[in-house]
Amino acid sequence: MMLEEFSLTDKVALIGGLGQSWQKEMAGYLAEAGAQVALFGQDEEQMSAGVKKAQELGKEAMAIPVDVTSYRQVEKMVQTVLKKWQTIDILVNSFNLPFAKPLVETGPEEWQKAMSANSTPVFICTRAVGKYMLERKEGKVVNITSGLGERGLPNGTVYCASKGAVVQFTRALALEWAQYNVQVNAIALGWMADTVETSKKEWQDSLTRLTPLKRLGQPDDLACALVYLASDASSFVTGSTFCLTGGLMAHG
């Protein structure tokens, strides 16, 4: 039996994505829990698959193409959603651009690129949606980040910094918005299946071996945690980072 607190009946969820975002799977789970979903970003294949999935589950859904690094475009997108559904209860920020290079070979423009893909859209989308949540004194923001936002990796300095920014953004904003009943949390992922890092068999095998649970993360793992953090079930949880890394974070 599912606890009624996990239900998202009549909620409206906005799911933003860039790069490998798992928008489709997250849309499916949120819709199954009862939410209407709008997917935004530039991965049209991912977004239309998410819309289809939600509609199959009997929920309303839409895809909105938008450049998530443009405040103006995101603000316009928010207006579109509000016009259609009058409210936004849940915002999911899932922006991920892998980057690995020795620091001394990394150009300033590459730092900028990593930050504007991994960190900046979290600010822009939360800023644009959050003001409506504050007015209503109700809302859930869930930022998808990486375990590397709290750990280091050789050649991953820039990526780690860009993901760590999301973790700290989550913690600090959670305090700022706590009194408005808007909860801000993060989900930090480990090595996930079907990503650039696990695209080669050899890398996939060594990352699987490295992970205490001896498997790579699946979109389902992420989506289940999202249902918890997006629903009333997490009414006293804010500023938390839920690490789903198969045990990697516990290692010395």
Place this chain on the structure above:
Amino acid sequence: MLEKLSLDGRVAVVTGGGGGLGTAICLSLAKAGADIVVTDFRVEDGEKTAAKVVAAGRKAVLFPADITRSDQVNDMMTKAISQWGKVDILVNCAGIVRGEVPKPFWEMSDLEWHRGIDTNLSGAFYCSRIVAKHMVDRQYGKIINIASGFGMRGRRGSFMYNIAKAGVILLTMSLALTLAQYGVRVNAIAPGLFQTLGPKEGYDALAPFIPMRRAGQPSEIGALAVYLASDASAYATGEVFSIDGGALFSGYAPINYAPSIPLNE
């Protein structure tokens, strides 16, 4: 997909099941479909919880035990395993919040030290030790340790509690790594302030120190226990899940006491 959040057919042992958080956790696990073995040295409180579980439509049994005594814990767990043939979930919730008498550090007795450590840390160790083999044999199990935000931060005049809870967090991490290969997952919940004892008024004075400006209600912790006890959290192990209204990261700026500084007007 969401059936992963169900606990249908599962058996859970909850220590401290007669307490405030323990009762709430028992009830949520039961509502998600689990049958419950309540354990507590407070027989009357444990019986009340068991009755609530039964009223919620699940089976419940009380096996009293003093968590600080490994012989009693072993006996309790052996009975628990044979009751319904298995234990899928262990929630280590027993502990004393207000075990510490305010007194100078240098006057604390050996007895006070051991009592605090034994109740809040040794109990979780004893229970995990006796159930782990059973879970490893079945290649299935979830252990959930109730830690505390104070297991990650210091507090003036508080020793055994904070130190034991830090130990619970490290027990979580090392046991998770030890049992990962056997299909057993171990996670911790780090609660902040919850209204577990007495009326709301007693907690109002502390509310300004919490970013959400209120204490948590025991019922709010149940869903997190269900998430961690279920297969929905299959990829989480050795992790600490905070549920504290934002308290853990407000240390730098206690809400209502930190000035709100507009650096760039």
